Amino acid sequence: MVDNFLELVRAGIAGEAPRTELFSGLGPQEWRLLYEMSRKQTVTGICYSAISRLPDAAMPPIDLLMRWVASTERIEKASRRGAEATRSLLELFGERGLHPVVQKGLAVARFYPEPSLREQGDIDLWFDSGDFTRVEEVITALGGKPERHADGAISFVFNGYEVECHSTLIGLRTPATRHALRDEIAARGRHHTADGLPVPAPEMEMLLYTVHIMKHAFGVGIGIRQFCDYVLAARHLKGKYNAEQFATSLRRYGLARWTATLNRFATEYMGADPADLPDAGYLKDAAAGAARLLRIVEEGGNFGQFAAATPSGGNSFIHKIHTFSTFLRRSRFSLSIAPREAFWMAASLLRGSLRN
Amino acid sequence: MRTKDNLKLRGVGSRFMIVDAADDAAHTNVFTLNNSAAYLWQSVAGRDFSEEDMARLLTERYDVDEATAFADVRAMLAIWRENGLIR
Numbered sequence: 001m002v003d004n005f006l007e008l009v010r011a012g013i014a015g016e017a018p019r020t021e022l023f024s025g026l027g028p029q030e031w032r033l034l035y036e037m038s039r040k041q042t043v044t045g046i047c048y049s050a051i052s053r054l055p056d057a058a059m060p061p062i063d064l065l066m067r068w069v070a071s072t073e074r075i076e077k078a079s080r081r082g083a084e085a086t087r088s089l090l091e092l093f094g095e096r097g098l099h100p101v102v103q104k105g106l107a108v109a110r111f112y113p114e115p116s117l118r119e120q121g122d123i124d125l126w127f128d129s130g131d132f133t134r135v136e137e138v139i140t141a142l143g144g145k146p147e148r149h150a151d152g153a154i155s156f157v158f159n160g161y162e163v164e165c166h167s168t169l170i171g172l173r174t175p176a177t178r179h180a181l182r183d184e185i186a187a188r189g190r191h192h193t194a195d196g197l198p199v200p201a202p203e204m205e206m207l208l209y210t211v212h213i214m215k216h217a218f219g220v221g222i223g224i225r226q227f228c229d230y231v232l233a234a235r236h237l238k239g240k241y242n243a244e245q246f247a248t249s250l251r252r253y254g255l256a257r258w259t260a261t262l263n264r265f266a267t268e269y270m271g272a273d274p275a276d277l278p279d280a281g282y283l284k285d286a287a288a289g290a291a292r293l294l295r296i297v298e299e300g301g302n303f304g305q306f307a308a309a310t311p312s313g314g315n316s317f318i319h320k321i322h323t324f325s326t327f328l329r330r331s332r333f334s335l336s337i338a339p340r341e342a343f344w345m346a347a348s349l350l351r352g353s354l355r356n
Numbered sequence: 357m358r359t360k361d362n363l364k365l366r367g368v369g370s371r372f373m374i375v376d377a378a379d380d381a382a383h384t385n386v387f388t389l390n391n392s393a394a395y396l397w398q399s400v401a402g403r404d405f406s407e408e409d410m411a412r413l414l415t416e417r418y419d420v421d422e423a424t425a426f427a428d429v430r431a432m433l434a435i436w437r438e439n440g441l442i443r
Contacts, residue, residue: 052366052367055369056369062388065371066388069366069375070375070386072375073377074377077377
């Protein structure tokens with residue numbers, strides 16, 4: 001059923017009808033499985049968008065279709081509320097002299113054919129170093145309770161949303177890379193969308209999605225939604241940044257093989273056009289890595305939440321141990337793909353686990 | 357009378373559905389509409405309307421006499437009212 005599911009995702013993000021022959025003969029059990037897969041991967045609305053373009057004879061049974069429609073409606077409502085919360089936050093921070101950039105969330109949703117169908121989790125905001133020193137004070141002034149995290153982020157709850165305030169735009173761990181990246185981010189500045197949303201510069205935004213997937217794929221796991229983000233960002237940002245300079249950056253940051261693996265996944269499983277994707281010049285075959293990524297996606301779903309070993313409950317120490325042990329389990333993969341980053345990620349995880 | 361705000365008519369294949377979504381699945385209702393009900397909904401959504409407006413829409417679009425149109429409209433509006441789709 002994985003092929004059927006991936007076809008729904010591919011068609012959903014392309015705004016197209018899926019291939020009918022993959023769905024005409026499906027029975028109720030198989031459709032239920034597809035529905036559960038879409039929920040586990042947090043792409044329920046995207047898959048619905050594809051299904052709604054199928055001929056009647058190829059559609060799910062009516063009871064499941066109604067459930068799917070209902071879920072999609074709730075996703076749309078939640079996305080609209082998330083967008084309002086994000087914009088309110090930007091305004092409130094702005095009134096107090098802070099000007100964060102939106103990471104992922106509303107920023108990446110703009111690339112989707114129907115932005116409100118992209119499920120939103122937390123709100124992530126990046127503050128440059130000058131602004132970040134005042135974040136805690138401003139959160140308190142807004143009536144929030146700031147909470148510091150091991151990675152330096154500060155979070156609080158705003159209008160029912162978990163907001164994470166970051167001092168790092170892109171989560172690379174190698175110290176020399178972090179220094180080089182800081183300079184590059186400062187040089188590239190920030191951009192604004194046509195409707196005034198502050199987003200990273202195009203090459204930084206591409207790097208953000210690339211690294212975000214890698215970080216989680218090496219750790220607790222990642223779902224298909226973030227690959228959708230990557231494919232759509234690449235499609236829409238193509239031509240908006242210097243591809244050669246970006247390729248040089250990817251190589252400098254030790255991400256050439258990772259990018260090739262990610263791209264192979266995107267073309268093999270999501271129908272991405274290779275011409276849209278950033279090319280870091282890695283020439284060896286990345287098929288095995290892409291297949292490994294697919295197993296990671298299938299195993300755990302959205303950020304690995306559905307993996308058998310994922311602990312339930314709020315014990316942060318147990319979660320940290322789980323994160324580190326999952327990272328160890330995937331270390332052969334991560335060390336073969338991006339050894340420098342994998343090493344420093346492990347060091348950072350260990351430090352974080354021991355700290356609290 | 358008016359249709360309830362924020363209710364969206366969705367075309368799914370040849371079917372039409374309206375979802376009255378709460379934040380949780382237990383309190384979300386999904387209604388399926390036939391073609392003529394969907395046509396009427398689309399025609400009156402977002403504005404004030406009367407039974408007469410709806411009956412006229414039916415007689416203009418379909419081969420149906422006024423008495424039948426009124427009977428159908430009253431039956432349909434009773435269902436919509438019972439399910440909180442109009443106010």
